[in-house]
Amino acid sequence: MDRHLLSGNEAIARGAYEAGVKVCSAYPGTPSTEVFEELPKYKDSLYCEWAPNEKVATEVAYGASIAGVRSLCAMKHVGVNVAADPIFTAAYNGVGGGFVIVSADDPSMHSSQNEQDNRYYARSAKIPMIEPADSQECLDFIKAAYDISEKFDVPVLYRTTTRVAHSKSLVTFGERTEHEAAPYVRNTRKYIAAPANAYMNHPMLEKTLEDLAAYGCTSPLNKVEMNGTKIGVITASIAYYYAKDAFPEDTSFLKLGLTYPLPMDLIRDFASKVEKLYVIEELEGFMEDQIKAAGIDCIGKELTGKLYELNPQLIRERVFGDKAPTVDVGVKAVSRPPALCPGCPHRGFFYTMSRHKDFVVAGDIGCYTLGGSAPLNALDSVVCMGGGFTVAMGMAKAFEMSGVTGKKVFGVLGDSTFFHSGMTGAAEIIYNKGNVIPVVLDNSITGMTGHQDNPGSGYNLQGDIAESLKIEDILKAYGYKNVIIVDPQDLAAMEKAVQDAVNSEVPAAIITRRPCLLIKRIKHDIGKCSVDTDKCIGCKRCLGVGCPAVIVENKKARIDRDQCVGCTVCAQVCPMGAITREEK
């Protein structure tokens, strides 16, 4: 049989295809993004899209489910916070076609602002949760997820972590089975979430959870591996493989795939067969707490801890005190934090912000979060998607109420984030007369997650040309009478734009517009800058732009030719005119 090396995300996409899924909607977010980057491969059989945000994606997928087809939505862990509203009510209503919500958590926060454990969403929303441990399970279990969703009339939370989503392992494919939708019939009792209906739905949902707990005791998703009676381990997701490596060979395992509701009778039975019971799970003691509450004695978080990712060596060390010998070579590596790329259009904007000590800048989630790093240090806060505008609003109101003057507040977010949840903030600032200048850093793409299209980019996920929404038209329609569009790479123009906005007598907003250099379909004007060492006085002003290509060696500036793309931002700050862009 053909084996394919697939990431968990690619395998989820394949599994959804094989399950006969027809409508798919998502907003990109590491580590979930590649599920939907993979789906267009199957576009002859299914519809897939990037939605403006996770709530929209969830609602679109749920609408498709109501209409009777199998549907999928996917997001990173914090995306579920945005999508929580429809998820909780979809649980009460139930589904038409199978409805699966992929949540990709990020233990150790490789690419995230927090380490929330989304398993609690399943418990809180009262929906079943399935956790695959490798790519083959990512494919197989999602097919089971659709069957469970339909059999129990409930949405399914499909939870992965970074290591499940991004690790690659061998997968054998199956065939697609078409899922035929029953003819659509209006069912207001089921789908209108009015109080009277919800009142009736809640006890039905409680009964569903009881049925699911019973089902979990015989489901093939949960499997017992008896290898001995001394030690038993209850585990799920990637922690299963870590534990397999870390525990002795005669350890028995109860490996759970359906992790909410927990199959407590199966767990009790397993516990009774072993002398010592461990629960091995990453992040919180989600399973352990419930197992203990059921009166079953077990050991877990007191040894493994609830912070960050685990791995086999950490489990060996924490559970058995068995630390692998390591070598300290005695030389310490300097940290290599991520930085805005050479030629990044955001650099000119943040450099301009960094020149004004009276500016307060609320930032947002994206490549531009890096504007807060040294040497630019141009951000006061970063909270969540869309928070750039609205956190700025709160800060401005606080300054007003406490009589703080002499500060100018900016709210900053990117083009994709503007469509995600920035538009409501832009409305808030106008409606409630905020003393805030909203800035949209428009690089024509969703950058940090790896270049996904958005409502402003002119293309959709299927690769077709799409309506390109104009941010300036939206802002003008909201009442920003002075919308300033500027090329952020032109520092003089950027400074003028900021001053124009600060001094504007009508509500002003700024759009910095220059496409990300990594967009492949655009022809970029790439060049090289170089330093005239006779003119360079070693003042290091050029280092202030925080470009990885600008280096100071032997008290003179040097441009790394391999990295430089000729954006000239460093040249514009040089007081001696020592840096120039080479003629072609």
Added chain:
Amino acid sequence: MTKSKSALLVGVGGQGAILTAKVLVNGLMKAGYDVKMSEVHGMSQRGGSVSTQVHWGEKVNSPVIGKGAADIIVAFEKMEAVRYADYLKPDGVVVINDYEMASSSIAAGLAQYPEGCLEAMESHFRCHVLKAEEIAHSLGSAKCMNIVLFGSMVKALHMEDVVDWETVIAETVPEKFRELNLKAYRAGYDAVER
């Protein structure tokens, strides 16, 4: 305990470690091994330190390893070798590209590039050091540096009998770079002693 082997490929975003891992994995798959590979995407890609783990054997459990567990480290940059040294088993093997890339803080003059990276590694581990960047340049393009390093890795780990690596490389890299990468593989293989 499993008898699987694990390799850690470390470098700086954009150096081509992921393609190297892909060649390795394609060959191991062809040879019939169970293979798992782990990499992290997103924020860490932007000029940051990157690592890709490849784990293979008859049956592999965890795609990731912790400290003191790697059989080999292939370092695309010498400071990265030092950064990940504690992931190596004390009897592990290292292939190091004698190549230096400043971090942003070093470029800005706020930190010093550490002295003695190679010497420190050589005094503790069995090391194979080569100037892969220069070799790649001499072959026509710095872009094939990753396959130069791969050639050295195959020799250092005695992996030439696993599979016909030249066929695997030819099948993995884009056609127009095939000849270049085959030359790079051979040059890397010849560049280190065993």
